[in-house]
Amino acid sequence: MPPPVHVKSQTVRRRTGVDIFLLIMKVAMSGFVILGFLMFIGQQIDPNNFIASRINPDATGLTAAQFEGLIISGLSQGAMYGLIALGYSMVYGVLGFINFAHGEVFMVGAMTGMITSNKFDDAGLWESNFLLSLAIVLLIAIICSTLTAVTMERVAYRRLRGSPRLIPLITSIGVSFFLQNVSIALLGPRAKTYPALPDWLSKKRELLGFISIDGPRLLVLIVATVAMLALWFLIEKTRTGKAMRAVAEDKEIASLMGINVNRTIVTTFAVGGAMAGVAGILWGLLFRSVTAVTGFLPGIKAFSAAVVGGIGNMGGAMAGGVTLGGAESVAPLVLLEPWGINGVSQLKDAVAFLVLIFVLLVKPTGLFGERLSSEDRA
Amino acid sequence: MNTTNDTTNGTASGTTALLEMRGVNTHYGAVHILKDVEFAIYPGELVCLLGGNASGKSTTLKTLLGMVTPTTGDVFLNGEVVTKESISYRVERGVTMVPENRRLFKRLSVKDNLKLGAFLRKNRSEIDADLERIFTMFPRVKERLSQKAGTLSGGEQQMVAMGRALMSDPKVLLMDEPSMGLAPALVQTNFELIQQIHSEGVAIFVVEQNANMALSIADRGWVLQTGRVVLDDTADALLANPDLRASYLGEG
Numbered sequence: 001m002p003p004p005v006h007v008k009s010q011t012v013r014r015r016t017g018v019d020i021f022l023l024i025m026k027v028a029m030s031g032f033v034i035l036g037f038l039m040f041i042g043q044q045i046d047p048n049n050f051i052a053s054r055i056n057p058d059a060t061g062l063t064a065a066q067f068e069g070l071i072i073s074g075l076s077q078g079a080m081y082g083l084i085a086l087g088y089s090m091v092y093g094v095l096g097f098i099n100f101a102h103g104e105v106f107m108v109g110a111m112t113g114m115i116t117s118n119k120f121d122d123a124g125l126w127e128s129n130f131l132l133s134l135a136i137v138l139l140i141a142i143i144c145s146t147l148t149a150v151t152m153e154r155v156a157y158r159r160l161r162g163s164p165r166l167i168p169l170i171t172s173i174g175v176s177f178f179l180q181n182v183s184i185a186l187l188g189p190r191a192k193t194y195p196a197l198p199d200w201l202s203k204k205r206e207l208l209g210f211i212s213i214d215g216p217r218l219l220v221l222i223v224a225t226v227a228m229l230a231l232w233f234l235i236e237k238t239r240t241g242k243a244m245r246a247v248a249e250d251k252e253i254a255s256l257m258g259i260n261v262n263r264t265i266v267t268t269f270a271v272g273g274a275m276a277g278v279a280g281i282l283w284g285l286l287f288r289s290v291t292a293v294t295g296f297l298p299g300i301k302a303f304s305a306a307v308v309g310g311i312g313n314m315g316g317a318m319a320g321g322v323t324l325g326g327a328e329s330v331a332p333l334v335l336l337e338p339w340g341i342n343g344v345s346q347l348k349d350a351v352a353f354l355v356l357i358f359v360l361l362v363k364p365t366g367l368f369g370e371r372l373s374s375e376d377r378a
Numbered sequence: 379m380n381t382t383n384d385t386t387n388g389t390a391s392g393t394t395a396l397l398e399m400r401g402v403n404t405h406y407g408a409v410h411i412l413k414d415v416e417f418a419i420y421p422g423e424l425v426c427l428l429g430g431n432a433s434g435k436s437t438t439l440k441t442l443l444g445m446v447t448p449t450t451g452d453v454f455l456n457g458e459v460v461t462k463e464s465i466s467y468r469v470e471r472g473v474t475m476v477p478e479n480r481r482l483f484k485r486l487s488v489k490d491n492l493k494l495g496a497f498l499r500k501n502r503s504e505i506d507a508d509l510e511r512i513f514t515m516f517p518r519v520k521e522r523l524s525q526k527a528g529t530l531s532g533g534e535q536q537m538v539a540m541g542r543a544l545m546s547d548p549k550v551l552l553m554d555e556p557s558m559g560l561a562p563a564l565v566q567t568n569f570e571l572i573q574q575i576h577s578e579g580v581a582i583f584v585v586e587q588n589a590n591m592a593l594s595i596a597d598r599g600w601v602l603q604t605g606r607v608v609l610d611d612t613a614d615a616l617l618a619n620p621d622l623r624a625s626y627l628g629e630g
Contacts, residue, residue, distance in 0.1 A: 239497070246494050249483045256443065256475055258466035258498040258546070 026361050029354075032335075039338035056340040062333060068211065070330050076217040076286065078325020079224035083279035084302030085309065085317035086231065087149070087272030093248035093312040094268045097165045100172040101152055103299015104179035105273050109145040109280025110290045111183060114192050116140050117284070121195035130198050138223075142277040148179070149273025150266055158262075176295075183292035194288040220282045227278045228318060234271065235314060244268055248312065297349070301328075304356040310369025319367055327355045394457040396421055396550045396581050397442060397473060402451035404437055411437045412448065413605045419550055419583050424576045426584040426592040426613075428622075429602035435585045436478075438602065439554055443475055444468050456549075470498045472549035478558050480539040484528030488519060488538055491527050495545030505545070512541040515574065532560065533567055540571055550581040557588040569595055593617050 043052050047061045062070075084106050091099045120126040120133040156175050160168045196202070201215040235241035246254040247264045255261050283298065284290055301324060309320025331351045332344035341347070359366060395418035404412040412434050419425055429435045440446040442453060444465045452461045455471055474495075483491050492512065496505045513520040516537040522530055527538055543551055553572060557565040565588070573595055576582050586592035593599060593613045601609035601622060609622060616622050 242490065242494060243497070245486060245490070246483055246497075249485055250481060252445075253477060253481045253483070254494075255445070255465050256469070256477065257494045257542075258469040259494075260466065 022361060029358050029361065032339075033358075036335035036338050040334045043338055052338070056338055065212070070333065071326065072211070072213050072217055074326035074329030075322060076220040076224075076325070077329060078305075078322035079221055080279045080282050080286075080321070081298065081302045081305045081325050082318040082321025083224055083227060083275045083282075084298060085306040085321045086228075086275045086314060088303050088306040089309070089311055089313060089317040090244070090248075090268050090272045092306070094244070094265055095157070095161075095168070097168045098172065098303065099152075099157075100169065100299070100303075101156075101175035101179060102149075102172075102272065102276060103295035103302070104176050104183075105145045105149045105152075105295070106276040106280045106283070106299060106302075107183065107290070107292065107295030108148045108179065109141040109277030110284045110294055111187065111192075111280075112141040112144040112277070113137050113281040113284045114194055114290050117194055126195050127198050130201065138278065138281055141281050142274045145277030145280060146270045146273040149269040149276070153266060153269040176299075180292045180295070187292070189292060191289045191291045194284045194290070196288070197285065216286050220286055223278060223282055227275060231271065231275060231314070240264075240267060244271075301349075301352050304352060308356055308359045308366055310366030313366070313368045316366055316368035323367070324352050324355055328352045331355075393420055395419060395454060396456060397583070398454040399438070399442070400452050400454065402441060402448045402453065404434075404441055404446055404448045406437075411605050412441065415451070415602075415605070415607055417600050417607065417610070419581055421549065422576075422579055422581055423598075424572070424582045424584070424596050426586055426596040426599040427602055428586055428589045428592060428599055428616075430587060432604070433602045434605040435587075435602060436554065437605075439475060439552055439585055442552060443473060466498055469546055472547070473552065474543040474546045474548040474550075475552040475554060476539050476543045476556070478554040480535045482527040482530075482535055482538055482542070485526060487524050488527050488530070489523045491538055491542050492519075492545050495542035496547075499545075499547065504547070508545055508547060512544055515578075516541060532564055536560075536564070536568055536571065540575060544575065544580070548580060550583060551575065553582060553584045553586075555586060556584060557586060557591055565591060589616075589622065 039051055039055065042049050043056070043061045046052075084102065087102045087105065088098060091097070091102070116137045117126060117133070120137065125133045152175055156171050157168050160171060197216055201219065203215055204212050205215055205218060206212050207218070233241075235244060243254065243259045243264045244267065246257065246259055247261055247268075251261050254264070279298075283294070302321065305320035305324040306317045307320070308323055309316030309318065311317075328348045328351050332347050336344045336347060336351070363369075398418040399415050402412050402415045403410065415434070415438060417427075427435060427438060437446060441448050444453075444460070444463060444467070448461065452459050454460065455468060455473060458471075460468055460471075483494065486494070492509060493505075496508065499505055518534055519537050519541055522534060522538075527535065530538065540551075556568045556572065560568065569591060572582055572584065576595075584592050584596060593616055596613045598610075598612045599616050600607050601616070609616060609619065611619065
């Protein structure tokens with residue numbers, strides 16, 4: 001075992017230019033966030049206070065209903081990011097590389113959902129028997145995305161198991177482009193639409209008397225919660241889950257316990273794919289439009305969510321997703337608008353990645369990440 | 379001590395060997411690692427395999443467990459040829475290894491670590507009974523059950539590592555370098571644990587560089603040098619052997 005030399009060298013390490021730069025970044029970003037928030041509070045108290053009238057003369061403040069809307073849309077968006085992030089995190093946990101084609105698994109789920117739900121709509125079942133059709137659509141989408149993920153592992157990644165981690169990573173980018181182009185070849189480049197949700201579902205609902213929520217967003221939250229609980233049960237309570245956790249930590253020792261490592265890796269891809277499939281359907285139901293590149297941005301954001309939560313950590317992936325989705329939805333109006341920045345709602349994507357940068361600056365292992373020693377990651 | 383000097387060449391005596399290697403040659407690519415290695419471990423024995431760095435000790439273990447397939451020769455488990463069988467096949471039939479440096483699943487709880495040891499077993503009540511047996515053997519482990527394994531002290535981790543191996547209900551326990559990288563006091567505890575487990579009737583195969591320590595508890599031993607078994611004798615005879623003293627005990 002190596003003596004703890006690195007610990008010592010860390011304590012006596014001199015402060016370099018990079019450290020100072022990072023410190024300035026931290027202070028500047030925290031300051032920007034804190035000042036923005038204080039000015040937001042100021043605006044809420046009096047939209048025409050003397051700071052707001054200089055920096056942001058158009059300030060109006062947010063109503064409680066608007067604020068509630070932001071939080072709910074952030075939560076539902078975040079739940080979908082979280083579902084996708086789980087796939088990144090699990091595969092990273094088990095194989096130690098980022099599967100950039102995971103966004104395309106999500107796209108396959110969304111596309112399959114689009115095709116099947118339109119079939120149901122043509123048959124009139126979508127309107128008359130919505131929940132049953134949704135269940136079938138979900139099932140088919142889960143099967144397709146799971147198969148995509150498992151095939152990907154078998155065809156593209158398994159042969160690269162022993163190679164440096166950069167190689168499967170680059171391969172995954174190739175797989176990602178391949179799947180996008182397959183989708184274009186099969187379904188054409190134009191955006192496809194999901195059928196409209198039945199009226200009884202899409203209307204606003206009151207929850208607990210004081211929260212009003214759009215039907216589709218409520219549906220997203222319910223389905224996402226169920227999917228996550230199912231996953232939690234699988235990972236924590238079943239034999240398969242135990243094998244997955246053991247393989248994630250030490251493949252060689254896991255195999256000594258009699259665990260079939262290859263099968264466990266396939267299971268990991270399958271479960272991640274299923275979660276991405278569920279997210280794909282939810283995305284389609286909520287935004288109703290899918291294209292071959294639908295997987296790209298949510299994929300990258302979900303990856304960021306996985307990193308924000310601490311990659312390799314299931315709970316972290318969820319928390320990261322909700323953090324990112326929430327920040328994306330709330331931060332533009334709460335933290336940016338008081339600075340007098342125009343068109344803040346266009347800055348959603350920038351906010352998402354700023355959250356990533358900020359978290360990496362402050363806590364490089366992510367919110368729930370544990371420090372991985374080189375010994376763990378050998 | 380005087381059990382079996384005459385039985386090392388296969389099944390000459392009446393009992394079947396628990397674990398046996400016959401004429402095993404193992405190659406890594408073109409490199410010839412194990413050369414005609416032969417030995418047998420009988421039920422209830424405590425035996426050791428000694429050797430320096432690069433002598434082929436770990437390859438021997440890997441071959442026994444099925445992580446490496448020998449080029450020629452066979453591995454027997456309870457008289458059955460298992461040369462081509464998977465690790466899990468062998469684990470199910472009674473071989474388990476306690477790896478070098480313990481290698482616990484550090485982020486999992488102690489309980490999960492122990493239960494993973496019983497991964498291939500189906501009978502719940504038997505598993506629970508074995509869990510209880512481990513608690514009586516190592517009461518400290520029971521107190522730490524819900525703690526993450528990585529947070530335990532070195533000695534406690536060693537107990538969990540052995541407990542985890544015992545959870546597979548092994549007939550023979552392979553110990554890979556139990557003294558490696560441990561403080562002297564811990565090495566002592568470790569070897570006491572080994573004797574304790576041995577007294578419960580489990581055969582133990584210790585693979586060690588620390589010849590003195592291993593021979594002090596073993597019945598007999600083999601010495602491996604550049605992939606070949608060069609000495610094969612009782613522990614007392616090996617301890618007295620001038621060649622061994624010269625090459626492994628740093629004397630002469």
